[in-house]
Amino acid sequence: MVDHRRFTTLALVFLALFTQVAFAQRVTRGPYLQVGTDHSIIVRWQTDKVTDSRVSYGTLKSSLSLTANDSEQTKEHIVRVGGLSPDTRYFYSVGSSSTVLAGGDDAHFFLTSPTPGTSKPTRIWILGDSGTADNKARAVRDAYYQFTGNRHTDLWLMLGDNAYSKGSVSEYQKAVFEDMYEAMLIKSSLWPTLGNHDDGTSSSPGPYPYYDIFTLPKSGEAGGMPSGTEAYYAFDYGNIHFICLNSSTRNLRGETSAMWTWLDEDLASNDKDWTIAFWHHPPYTKGSHDSDKESELLDMRERAVPRLEASGVDLVLGGHSHSYERSFLLDSHYGKSGSLSDSHILDGGDGRDGGDGAYEKQTLGPAAHEGAVYLVNGSSGKTSGGSLDHPVMVTSMNELGSLVLDIDDNRLDATFLDDRGDVRDTFTVIKGSTTPRDPATQLVLVSGDGQSGPVGSTLPQPFVVEVRDQNNRPVGSVAVTFRITRGDATLSSSTSVTGANGRASTVLTFGSETGEHTVTASVSGLAGSPVTFHSDALQENDPPPAPPVNVRIQVAGE
Amino acid sequence: MSTATGKIISITSAFMCFLHYLGFYSNGYSHGALQEQIMEVTKEIEQDSTDALLYLKRGELYRYHRDWDLALSDFDLASRLDANLDIVVLGRGKTLFEAGWYERAKPVLDHFLLKSPNHIEGLLTRARVLRHLGQNLAAAVDYTQALAGSHEPRPEHYIERAQAIITEGREYWPAAISGLDEGLEKLGQIVTLQLLAIDLEVKLKQYDGAIARIAQVESQSPRKEKWLLRRGQILTAAGRLGKAQACYGEALSRIETLTSRKRNLQSTLRLEGEIRAALAEVVRRRSMETKNG
Numbered sequence: 001m002v003d004h005r006r007f008t009t010l011a012l013v014f015l016a017l018f019t020q021v022a023f024a025q026r027v028t029r030g031p032y033l034q035v036g037t038d039h040s041i042i043v044r045w046q047t048d049k050v051t052d053s054r055v056s057y058g059t060l061k062s063s064l065s066l067t068a069n070d071s072e073q074t075k076e077h078i079v080r081v082g083g084l085s086p087d088t089r090y091f092y093s094v095g096s097s098s099t100v101l102a103g104g105d106d107a108h109f110f111l112t113s114p115t116p117g118t119s120k121p122t123r124i125w126i127l128g129d130s131g132t133a134d135n136k137a138r139a140v141r142d143a144y145y146q147f148t149g150n151r152h153t154d155l156w157l158m159l160g161d162n163a164y165s166k167g168s169v170s171e172y173q174k175a176v177f178e179d180m181y182e183a184m185l186i187k188s189s190l191w192p193t194l195g196n197h198d199d200g201t202s203s204s205p206g207p208y209p210y211y212d213i214f215t216l217p218k219s220g221e222a223g224g225m226p227s228g229t230e231a232y233y234a235f236d237y238g239n240i241h242f243i244c245l246n247s248s249t250r251n252l253r254g255e256t257s258a259m260w261t262w263l264d265e266d267l268a269s270n271d272k273d274w275t276i277a278f279w280h281h282p283p284y285t286k287g288s289h290d291s292d293k294e295s296e297l298l299d300m301r302e303r304a305v306p307r308l309e310a311s312g313v314d315l316v317l318g319g320h321s322h323s324y325e326r327s328f329l330l331d332s333h334y335g336k337s338g339s340l341s342d343s344h345i346l347d348g349g350d351g352r353d354g355g356d357g358a359y360e361k362q363t364l365g366p367a368a369h370e371g372a373v374y375l376v377n378g379s380s381g382k383t384s385g386g387s388l389d390h391p392v393m394v395t396s397m398n399e400l401g402s403l404v405l406d407i408d409d410n411r412l413d414a415t416f417l418d419d420r421g422d423v424r425d426t427f428t429v430i431k432g433s434t435t436p437r438d439p440a441t442q443l444v445l446v447s448g449d450g451q452s453g454p455v456g457s458t459l460p461q462p463f464v465v466e467v468r469d470q471n472n473r474p475v476g477s478v479a480v481t482f483r484i485t486r487g488d489a490t491l492s493s494s495t496s497v498t499g500a501n502g503r504a505s506t507v508l509t510f511g512s513e514t515g516e517h518t519v520t521a522s523v524s525g526l527a528g529s530p531v532t533f534h535s536d537a538l539q540e541n542d543p544p545p546a547p548p549v550n551v552r553i554q555v556a557g558e
Numbered sequence: 559m560s561t562a563t564g565k566i567i568s569i570t571s572a573f574m575c576f577l578h579y580l581g582f583y584s585n586g587y588s589h590g591a592l593q594e595q596i597m598e599v600t601k602e603i604e605q606d607s608t609d610a611l612l613y614l615k616r617g618e619l620y621r622y623h624r625d626w627d628l629a630l631s632d633f634d635l636a637s638r639l640d641a642n643l644d645i646v647v648l649g650r651g652k653t654l655f656e657a658g659w660y661e662r663a664k665p666v667l668d669h670f671l672l673k674s675p676n677h678i679e680g681l682l683t684r685a686r687v688l689r690h691l692g693q694n695l696a697a698a699v700d701y702t703q704a705l706a707g708s709h710e711p712r713p714e715h716y717i718e719r720a721q722a723i724i725t726e727g728r729e730y731w732p733a734a735i736s737g738l739d740e741g742l743e744k745l746g747q748i749v750t751l752q753l754l755a756i757d758l759e760v761k762l763k764q765y766d767g768a769i770a771r772i773a774q775v776e777s778q779s780p781r782k783e784k785w786l787l788r789r790g791q792i793l794t795a796a797g798r799l800g801k802a803q804a805c806y807g808e809a810l811s812r813i814e815t816l817t818s819r820k821r822n823l824q825s826t827l828r829l830e831g832e833i834r835a836a837l838a839e840v841v842r843r844r845s846m847e848t849k850n851g
């Protein structure tokens with residue numbers, strides 16, 4: 001009898017243990033954080049068995065009293081935690097309605113973003129082409145962990161080729177989630193972009209694992225204009241606006257792509273202090289890839305860069321070449337490397353406080369053509385050499401490493417850290433703190449007056465005016481209004497903002513009316529305003545017009 | 559496949575690769591990583607010249623590298639090795655499309671879609687081919703089928719479909735607008751779809767519809783002044799000058815409430831100038847109307 005009872009007890013214990021082992025859930029990926037904003041975050045993880053989802057969270061580790069739940073039975077858990085306070089640390093755990101699977105300790109926390117538009121010292125870690133899943137990538141990772149110590153990483157970017165060589169689920173597992181970046185994934189939002197190895201230039205059609213593994217903002221939920229797609233998106237962190245473009249998908253790079261329409265609108269809505277754009281294929285490189293030859297790089301330089309510079313981008317980040325390359329403060333260089341001229345380099349120094357001095361940009365906020373720094377940071381997993389001699393670059397090196405950005409109010413400090421933890425490059429950009437400009441005092445006609453042409457034609461030269469200060473120095477960023485005051489014609493623009501050379505212009509196209517036409521350019525409160533341009537519309541069979549006469553008015557002291 | 563055929567294929571393949579190496583097939587789209595991958599697959603083919611998947615893979619790499627003839631050659635070899643590998647037909651169709659050989663691409667894609675009628679990439683590729691062939695309504699049908707079957711449709715595909723329909727003439731524009739609305743319902747308020755819809759509504763003189771759309775975009779934009787200007791422009795086009803003037807006035811008031819830093823941004827200054835010019839024009843037109851009774 002006793003033996004029978006003992007047997008039954010043993011059997012029950014065995015059954016209980018067996019049941020626990022057989023039915024225990026296990027986290028097979030994550031947890032990892034996505035789309036962190038000032039009021040919400042997405043927590044993701046994967047389990048080996050289907051279950052419902054629960055995130056427990058709270059500002060005290062000992063009291064995770066709040067929960068976000070999803071009753072759907074799944075292995076891929078995607079839980080949005082909302083109703084959060086800005087710039088606040090929350091501890092969390094993940095699991096199901098019946099079990100906690102991970103978290104609830106010091107390591108599992110997230111820090112919400114500051115209120116959009118407000119400034120807060122921000123640290124950003126940037127990896128490019130890190131997907132080798134080997135000890136080189138781990139050395140780069142450990143060097144950064146050592147460098148940052150207890151300083152929290154507010155967010156991190158991956159610049160594409162995040163998992164070699166095809167971006168498959170198993171490759172992502174090894175290159176990102178297993179024995180790789182777990183410590184960072186559980187506490188900082190990751191914002192990736194797609195590389196050529198993530199979409200596999202392979203024969204496999206259909207969506208790539210990249211889009212299943214990551215949750216990215218497509219409805220403007222993290223700031224910026226909604227893109228409607230995870231292929232390209234924008235988000236804000238405090239006073240920084242980030243733009244992620246897709247350079248890998250050919251259809252999206254096409255001249256008439258919706259990506260460009262979206263980018264134009266997103267940039268037009270941006271009023272943050274800093275604008276940082278990133279995508280995989282860099283516009284300037286002479287590393288293991290050549291931006292003079294490869295279509296992805298040419299497309300992005302010719303289509304993305306002019307838009308971004310016209311809207312005041314500060315920093316453009318790319319990978320693809322497995323090297324580190326960093327440019328001068330650059331503007332309007334859209335051709336091949338051989339076409340670079342002095343006018344494209346707004347500051348040819350090294351950008352270092354202890355060297356030639358920080359790069360300075362006059363305006364805090366988006367201002368056209370005040371210069372941007374271009375970086376290739378594609379050596380977080382391997383190096384592949386190249387001539388490394390692109391003329392826009394201050395420095396180019398075939399070294400493993402990652403990039404660290406520290407942004408505080410109007411100052412950006414960038415550090416390239418190699419795999420041994422040595423700082424190999426630094427530069428600083430300061431915005432809005434340069435010598436204050438004198439106010440504009442006068443408006444001057446520069447050229448374009450006295451032209452004539454047939455009705456219906458466009459005059460060959462623009463009407464150009466210049467805004468100057470009391471010392472006759474040009475004044476930029478002043479809106480000049482052009483208006484037709486006599487005749488039937490149209491203007492290419494009725495308002496033009498002066499550039500760094502103080503000049504603004506418009507072009508006139510005659511309508512069907514012959515005779516004298518007049519256009520005024522005005523800026524209220526300035527001496528010389530309004531300036532009047534005269535032109536003559538001729539019958540089509542009239543004698544050819546005389547060459548245009550350029551008038552330049554001498555101003556006292558000029 | 560016989561050993562002799564395998565050898566022939568292997569020699570052909572090695573020869574093609576050699577030509578490529580010498581630059582005979584250079585197309586100005588140098589791509590180091592792709593070339594490396596092509597060389598790797600070529601080595602694999604040398605080990606096993608009977609694996610159709612390897613030719614398919616290399617064909618895709620050649621296609622991506624814009625080496626059309628080499629890609630087509632590999633797809634042909636893959637088909638010969640495995641006649642049941644249907645995806646090869648799609649690869650061939652995409653290659654012909656990307657090469658601009660639309661007349662040749664269409665029957666290939668027709669053939670592929672006969673066997674796989676709901677294949678999204680196949681449908682999208684044929685839709686693009688049909689657009690190039692001027693068969694816009696047929697293209698719209700393919701786009702519609704692709705969008706219906708797509709788990710996560712993209713804004714680009716709604717726009718492409720609308721553009722195909724728009725090309726067919728003004729009477730089709732309301733249908734194009736409906737298609738864009740379908741996308742907005744599916745994807746949310748996306749500016750890229752709304753801008754095209756607004757443009758069409760204005761051209762159709764459906765000003766109220768356009769203004770309602772502007773309001774939707776405006777609600778999600780931090781820079782409302784820009785959209786107030788656009789709304790004012792539409793009201794002006796509609797001849798509702800009083801409302802347009804009020805709109806411009808509201809835009810200027812909003813600009814005045816901005817912080818000094820934001821107000822002095824180039825983009826704000828430019829916008830303010832545009833609003834003031836538009837306002838002046840409306841005021842001028844209204845005073846002329848008053849003068850003319």
